[in-house]
Amino acid sequence: MDFWVRAAQLILSLSLLIVLHEFGHYLPAKWFNTKVEKFYLFFNPYFSVFKKKIGDTEWGLGWIPLGGYVKIAGMVDESMDKEQLAQPPQPWEFRSKPAWQRLIIMLGGIIVNIIVGFLIYIMVLFVWGEEKVNHQKLTSGVAVHPYFEQFGFRSGDKILSVDGQKADEVSKLGMEIMIFGKTHFKVQHEDGKIEMIVLPEDIGDRMWDNNAEAAFGFRYFPGPLDTVIAGSAAERVGLKKGDQILAINGKRFRFYDEMATELYHNKGKKCELEIRSGNSTLTKKVKVGENGKIGFLPELKVNTDTSAIYTQYYSFGESFGSGFSKGYKSIYANIVQFKYVFSKKGAESIGGVGSIGKLFPPVWDWQAFWTLTAFLSMMLAIMNLLPIPALDGGHVMFLLYEMITGRAPGQKFMEYAQYVGFFLLLGLILYANGKDLVGAITG
Incomplete structure (x- = not known):
């Protein structure tokens, strides 16, 4: 039952984000009088679960739940429609539009995902508030990863402040160190002694190399x-x-x-x-x-330290500031984490759809659902911005080259680049989901 609850949350979350992302391409395309031939949730090789043509656009539901797409006329995309591209450019086609309009069309999906992420964070804080921790009430203190003992931390410590700011979380403190570079900790030891601990500047890399990402936790x-x-x-x-x-x-x-x-x-x-x-x-x-x-x-x-956990509620106005801050931190974290992903250990830790599904709780929790959806929206935006052909970021890269040099890459070059990007992404998808499958089989 846990599996199906997680799967339902994952499919609903990704479906919402994919549809909104594709609308981010669709709307500016229509504004610039560009023909959109297809709008699909999920991929539909060979057949579609559902399809209906409205105006110039075929709206449909595919059967492979790994994404979605809009097919814009006159664009070198994953459809590789060479027959259309062999014809003279038409005024309603993507390739006939000025570079700045094509750039807006390609950035539209990413922009929508970022806006949606911010709005969801704001909504979650306004409706449910935010769980925080009063470290002074943690009678048993926090659990400290043994790697951090060399710097003066001990299990049972209370974290009073981080870089001069009041500490109000526990499990996210490791991320504050690795991603946001927090190094100055004011702690109270079990004997009541208060000490300032300063971590080395390269502590993030050290944590990664020593499997100490979970620096602090509840006891x-x-x-x-x-x-x-x-x-x-x-x-x-x-x-x-x-x-x-x-x-x-x-x-x-x-x-x-x-x-x-x-x-x-x-x-x-x-x-x-x-x-x-x-x-x-x-x-x-x-x-x-x-x-x-x-x-x-x-x-x-x-x-017995559950009494230290409390919920901070926000007014409508306060939720905007705090929600924007959470959204910014989510974007920043998604960018910075690439320095850890592009390593041997990072490659080994990559997961696919199954790993993402496990982020959702085994029971339906709307607060957790929307919080994770906001996180995934920011993640999809950053992933799509990567300069890889077949992703939005690849198209953006070539468009910027065209705008700077005044010369567009040749159609053949774009076709070959699209092939390379497609097979690169396919290999990554197979690797990540293959790891999930092996992990599920072997435990």
Whole structure:
């Protein structure tokens, strides 16, 4: 059931964004008297689920739910309609329009996605507010990734401020460091001592290299094992779902992060686990991986610090400022993350439709749905702006070249570029979704 709820949210979200994106191309095309031959949600090779011609445009629904398109007359696009392009240019065709009009048509979808993202963020904040955390009320403090211990952080700390601003989040603090370059932290340790911790300038790269992106989190009481990953060290020594780890190397723990820290500090070494399995208490030795893990996920029970979580509500006017700020941060994060994506680890972490679907909750939650839709709208805008032929950004790149040099690239060149871009995107889609499929099969 969880799968279908997530799938329904994903399809609805992407469908809305795709239709609005394509309208971003359609409307300026019509304003400039350019013929739009087709407007499709999803792709329709060989046949369409539904189609109806209204005026000059065929409106339809395809059967491959991976995107959508508008076919604009006289444009070198994914349809590769060479027969039309071989004819003399007609005044209603894309290729007959001035470069500045063609540029607006190509940027239209991206602009609409950005505007939609801002509007949704504003709407979400006005309707539901925003969940925040009062760090002073976190009686057990925060869980700290063990990599950050070298800088002076300890699990149980309270984060008082970040770069001089009041800290009101926990799980997003890692992103604030990696993406937004926040380095000055005012913390209160468990003994009450207040300290200013300054992180190095290259901390983002260090976090990425050391798998420390989840720098801070809430503290949880560990429960029985919920998942034992197939092929992991935990499975090889006989751990199974429902077992409970009582101690590691003779140490007992109150919080799960303490257990994770002990494993992290024993990377590449053997640890002794005390385990309750059914009515028996067992001792097993297991080798910890170089990532500081042995391959299990416990049931997590939030501690008593839930009273520190509150909802901040916004007036209609306040929601505009805060919504615009969230939208800007979303755009900035989508741009900056490319420096991490274009690396070996980044390539390994790329996911497809399945990975995006898992971002949605397993129950229908309109606040989560619209928040993720806003995020995806900004992501689609940035992805489409990439200077890759077959994407909007590729067309924009060639149009800017034409406007600067006064010479348009040749039609043959554009056709070959479109082929290259198409196969590049197809390869990326197959790779990302193939990884999701393998992950689903192997666990």
